[in-house]
Amino acid sequence: MKHFPIFMALEGRRVVLSGGGEAALAKLRLLLKTEAKLVVVSDDPAPEIRTWAAEKRLTLIKRAMEPGDALCASLFYAANEDDAEDARVAALAYRDGALVNIVDNLADSQFITPAIVDRDPVTVAIGTEGAAPVLARAIKKDLEEKLSPNLGLMARIGKAFRSKVEALPFGAKRRAFWSDYYAADVADADVAQDRLEDLLDKHLHAPERDGWVDLVGAGPGDPELLTLKARKALDNADVVIYDRLVAPEILELARREAVMLSAGKEGFGPSVTQDAINEMIVSHARGGAHVVRLKSGDPTVFGRLDEEIEACEASGVKWTIVPGITSASAGVAALGQSLTKRGRNSGVRFITGHDTKGYAAHDWRALAAEGEVAAIYMGKKAARFFQGRLLMHGADPATPVTVIENASRASQRILATTLSELEPSLTEANFDGPALVFLGLAPRAALQAAEKFEQQEAAV
Numbered sequence: 512m513k514h515f516p517i518f519m520a521l522e523g524r525r526v527v528l529s530g531g532g533e534a535a536l537a538k539l540r541l542l543l544k545t546e547a548k549l550v551v552v553s554d555d556p557a558p559e560i561r562t563w564a565a566e567k568r569l570t571l572i573k574r575a576m577e578p579g580d581a582l583c584a585s586l587f588y589a590a591n592e593d594d595a596e597d598a599r600v601a602a603l604a605y606r607d608g609a610l611v612n613i614v615d616n617l618a619d620s621q622f623i624t625p626a627i628v629d630r631d632p633v634t635v636a637i638g639t640e641g642a643a644p645v646l647a648r649a650i651k652k653d654l655e656e657k658l659s660p661n662l663g664l665m666a667r668i669g670k671a672f673r674s675k676v677e678a679l680p681f682g683a684k685r686r687a688f689w690s691d692y693y694a695a696d697v698a699d700a701d702v703a704q705d706r707l708e709d710l711l712d713k714h715l716h717a718p719e720r721d722g723w724v725d726l727v728g729a730g731p732g733d734p735e736l737l738t739l740k741a742r743k744a745l746d747n748a749d750v751v752i753y754d755r756l757v758a759p760e761i762l763e764l765a766r767r768e769a770v771m772l773s774a775g776k777e778g779f780g781p782s783v784t785q786d787a788i789n790e791m792i793v794s795h796a797r798g799g800a801h802v803v804r805l806k807s808g809d810p811t812v813f814g815r816l817d818e819e820i821e822a823c824e825a826s827g828v829k830w831t832i833v834p835g836i837t838s839a840s841a842g843v844a845a846l847g848q849s850l851t852k853r854g855r856n857s858g859v860r861f862i863t864g865h866d867t868k869g870y871a872a873h874d875w876r877a878l879a880a881e882g883e884v885a886a887i888y889m890g891k892k893a894a895r896f897f898q899g900r901l902l903m904h905g906a907d908p909a910t911p912v913t914v915i916e917n918a919s920r921a922s923q924r925i926l927a928t929t930l931s932e933l934e935p936s937l938t939e940a941n942f943d944g945p946a947l948v949f950l951g952l953a954p955r956a957a958l959q960a961a962e963k964f965e966q967q968e969a970a971v
């Protein structure tokens with residue numbers, strides 16, 4: 512982020528603009544919405560500027576800019592539509608100590624003015640750091656349509672009512688009150704005021720709300736693979752307790768006020784004990800919070816879900832499961848393959864490389880059969896172990912094995928190998944992200960061909 516958005520208090524502060532034409536008018540129309548003391552310096556001001564000066568909405572200095580004109584100014588705009596003159600006045604204003612903007616000259620400006628959606632006191636500022644003005648305009652248009660023109664009125668009346676709302680306890684209850692209030696579109700000040708009084712009465716006398724727990728699948732990493740339900744749960748969460756594997760882009764989607772707590776564990780090998788996590792979940796829910804327990808992939812797949820459900824049940828805390836896309840689904844999609852295929856395999860196994868006792872025991876003989884497909888979770892460290900077991904039980908050394916790291920993320924990597932070469936290839940590949948091992952699947956030939964083509968292209 513090269514430009515940090517802030518909202519600047521301009522009430523009573525000097526804002527100076529040099530210029531008198533179209534560019535100056537465009538900026539002045541925005542600046543006139545503020546309570547700044549506006550000064551325009553121009554030897555040839557447009558008629559509108561003269562009218563505004565006559566109406567005392569700004570001060571007009573009818574000459575070219577001179578040193579000292581921008582003294583004590585918070586902001587300065589160079590809007591002469593003449594590069595040489597803009598550079599001259601900008602240098603003067605800079606020396607006077609003002610923050611300088613040169614209209615249509617991003618590189619030499621100290622600040623830029625965003626596209627604005629104005630529902631004062633609700634203001635939305637949209638900036639693209641000059642990268643995509645067309646996009647900024649499209650977003651503005653979208654928001655203009657989405658945000659009711661009455662929003663400003665409602666917010667002003669709401670603001671004056673804030674102290675009364677302190678009768679409700681801080682946190683979830685106050686939030687529920689305000690989201691109720693803003694759920695309706697009210698165009699009349701008196702109606703809005705009555706609505707506030709009625710709602711406050713209703714919320715003050717509402718029965719105690721119980722907390723609850725959503726056990727939510729965050730999917731494999733790509734935020735677009737979140738379910739709408741997961742998205743909604745994150746939007747409404749009071750507390751989010753997340754596993755280490757949950758992608759940061761997904762945590763970004765949680766409600767800004769939500770308390771974010773790391774459960775710091777990765778599938779197997781907890782760094783916060785399961786008991787401590789259970790305790791965290793239950794205590795927040797019992798305090799009345801909407802807890803989102805966020806797990807990577809699908810929470811029902813190697814997610815230690817049952818321990819947490821049992822903890823909720825034991826404390827009488829309500830819970831629901833919000834399923835997610837498991838990493839095997841994302842991984843196999845990246846290979847361009849199916850998990851099951853007529854004539855090849857009529858079933859697929861999701862197995863773990865580890866269990867509580869160490870390397871997991873499986874029906875190696877069955878897994879060694881031709882056409883078998885298995886998605887092996889937490890299989891990186893255990894690769895040499897199951898490679899040995901499978902070969903010992905008669906698996907074909909040429910059985911395709913594909914390892915996919917960071918499935919669905921930008922950092923996704925695929926290692927296509929065979930059972931006999933799985934190790935040391937996997938160790939040599941140095942995968943340090945979460946990885947899934949597919950036994951019995953190779954990336955579809957077309958994908959491999961495309962990759963090869965890309966590699967050749969890159970080499971040329």
Ligand code: SAH
Pocket residue numbers: 731732756777778779806807808809810811812813814836837838839842887888889890915916917918919920945946947948
């Ligand atoms: N509930 C999760 C699995 C948790 S166990 C799910 O449904 O996907 C943790 C293991 O999942 C990791 O060791 C790795 O094998 C796998 N995994 C999770 N996210 C992954 C990803 N983006 N790419 C590849 N494997 C992943």
